[in-house]
Amino acid sequence: MATRPAGPLVVVGSGLAGLTCALSATTDCLLITAGSLTEAAASMWAQGGIAAAIGSGDSVDLHAEDTWRAGAYAGDRDAIRAITAAAPSVVAHLENLAVPFDRQADGTLDLALEGGHSRHRIAHAGDRSGAAITTAVAAAVRDASHITVLEDHTVTRLLIDAGGRINGIRMRDDSGRELELACERVVLATGGMGGLWPHTTNPRTALGQGVALAARAGARTQDLHLVQFHPTGLDVPRDPMPLLTEALRGAGARLLSDGRRFVDELQPRDVVAAAVWEQLTLERVVHLDARHVPDVAQRFPAVQHLVGESGFDLTQDLLPVRPALHYSMGGVTVDADCRTSVRGLWAVGEVARTGLHGANRLASNSLLEAVVTGQAAAVSSSTTIEDWSTAQVSTPAEARDRHDVTRNVALPSGPALGLGQIRSLVGASCGVLRNGRDLRDCVDALEPHIAADDAAYVAWLVARSALAHPHSIGAHRRTDDTTAQGVPA
Ligand SMILES: Cc1cc2nc3c(=O)[nH]c(=O)nc-3n(C[C@H](O)[C@H](O)[C@H](O)COP(=O)(O)OP(=O)(O)OC[C@H]3O[C@@H](n4cnc5c(N)ncnc54)[C@H](O)[C@@H]3O)c2cc1C
Incomplete structure (x- = not known):
């Protein structure tokens, strides 16, 4: 018999995935986040935008094919199909929340081109797309009466009952006080782990906390070795490294090694990052040259501001670059409803391993994934958790990666x-x-x-x-x- 789970739905993390999940929830929801609502979320930093097959000559099939190819044919075709098919409605949903996407003179969305995409398909709000999207969703969250926001609290452990299901969380407030809260349903929306690398574009606080929480609770993880290096972090002594968005290359910026082109700049990121890395190991200096891109400072004001902080000017200077850890394709194994292998635990956004990205993420697919998974977990977690089945997540590849050692040894x-x-x-x-x-x-x-x-x-x-x-x-x-x-x- 279907029963509604007791207690609030607890969502951990307030990037785009957590915000979307809380907003879409149909039951009372407690949204817990380590900083203030939008602070420390990579979602706020996204420059390029969100991918959706909505332009003329584009189709879900093409978007799915590009995603599959960029992921080295290692993704999950069902997940790719489902998430790319949802993309047009995701963009419509964000338009309803008043996200100020850029438009052409005829009022249709201005769609940018990025590496690995065979069509112009990136909906964007200037080059501050993540901030525009995330603040719009955060404003709706603040207005929603079913959501209580608990800021400045870091979840440090998931509590599990004797039957292996979620029965609470432990957290720490910003004065260091430890608290426990009983609950039956937790959604992890804690983002990525780029802060573990010395060169990263991620917030320094992105240390894979969600993976630690889930794995210590016995949840399965998968593909943790599959991380994406962005080819063009600005190579200056700043931590995290300023990101030079892929859209610059989409607009015509070139990569130069000792002054000469060495790679097709619009290939998928793993290919371009490896090519840049190879040049650096040969002790060559690699630059991004955006000087000839028409109206570059006007089209990329956030990037112009970022490089300006290190004394560069997009219109005049060659920009030194090196690959920087950018995104985690693997994570906590989930099924199509974002259920993990621990009953009562869901994972959404970057912390989840959905199978969308395979072995390499296609640019601008992750904001999309954050919204789709946030919505899916909200629906799934509003109904019974008695019929929890982990059949969908018990693939042979997953079994290979199991880290039961964390519980049993x-x-x-x-x-x-x-x-x-x-x-x-x-x-x-x-x-x-x-x-x-x-x-x-x-x-x-x-x-x-x-x-x-x-x-x-x-x-x-x-x-x-x-x-x-x-x-x-x-x-x-x-x-x-x-x-x-x-x-x-
Ligand atoms: C510089 C940059 C540019 C990018 N550009 C693009 C782009 O153009 N298009 C695109 O699709 N993707 C882009 N990405 C990737 C994309 O931004 C992220 O994959 C996506 O935003 C992740 O969303 P999320 O909600 O899963 O996590 P995040 O947005 O990182 O949010 C994680 C949240 O969890 C909180 N948290 C973490 N641990 C805990 C804990 N233990 N307790 C409580 N709270 C916790 C954090 O404080 C934060 O609120 C970019 C990423 C970066 C870094």
Whole structure:
């Protein structure tokens, strides 16, 4: 018999995925977030926009095909189909929330081109698309009477009953006080893990907390080694690195190594990032040249502002670039309803592994995924949780990646590591190019600290997953892969 679950729906994280989930929920919802409502959310930083097949000559089939190809044919075709098919209605939904998308003179949406897309399909609001979308959804959340927002609280543990289902959370407020809350339903919307790498475009606070919470509760994770490096972080001593959006290359900006072009700038990100990386290892200087892009400063005011903070001008200067960790394709394994393998736990947005991205994310597909998964979890979590089935998430690939060790094995208990130490271990082993020896060293160095330190634990899971995958695919490039097609460019 279907019963409605007791207590509020608890949503952890207030980026686009968490905000959307809370807004779409049909029951009382408690939205808990580590900072203020939109602070520390990568969603606010998105420049390019959101992909949807709405232009003339475009179709869901083409969008799905581009996504599948960019992901090195490793994605889940059902997830790709479902999420790309939802994209036009997602953009319409955001228009209803008054997101100020750019329009052409005839009133239709101005759709940009980005790498890996075969059509102009990126709806955008200038080059501050993420902020425009996220603040519009956040405003609706603040007005919604079914949502209570709890800011400045960090969820530190999921509590599980004897039957392995969610029965509460532990959290810490900004004065350090620990609190517990009983609840039956939790949606993780905690974003990515780029802050574990020394060069990243992500907020420094993006340390994969959701992966740690879920894995420590026994949830399955998958594809944690599949992370995307953005080819064009601005190479200046800033942390995080300023991002030079892909849309610049879509508008004609060129990549130069010692003054010469060396790559087709509109190939998928893994290809372009590897090409840039190779030039850097040859001790060449790689620049992005946007000087000839018409009206570049007017079209990309946020980027102009960002580079200006480091003394550059888009219209006059060559911009030094290097790959920076940008996005996590893997995460907590979920089914089409965003259910994890732990009863009462959902995951949405970047922390979830939906199968959309395969081994490499197609540009501007993640804001889309955040909205679609946020909506799906809201629907799923409003009905019974008695019929929880994990059949959909028990794929052979997932089984290979299971980390039951986190529950069933006595863990070593060394001290917490500093973030700087974790970053240098991750940077030395889990970069654009990897090999088994460095990955083994990283796993061994982190292992004594995984019980005490969530960031070390997530880094260890990533390195362990990379070690377990000896063949190159998509963004995972193993220099010691001896199969013919696996030798990286
Ligand atoms: C610079 C940059 C540019 C990008 N550009 C684009 C783009 O143009 N198009 C596109 O599609 N994608 C883009 N992306 C990727 C996209 O922004 C993210 O994948 C997406 O916004 C993730 O949304 P999210 O809601 O899952 O997570 P986030 O937006 O990162 O939100 C995570 C939230 O969880 C909170 N949180 C984390 N841990 C806890 C905890 N333990 N307790 C409580 N709260 C917690 C955080 O404070 C935050 O509120 C970009 C990313 C970056 C960094």
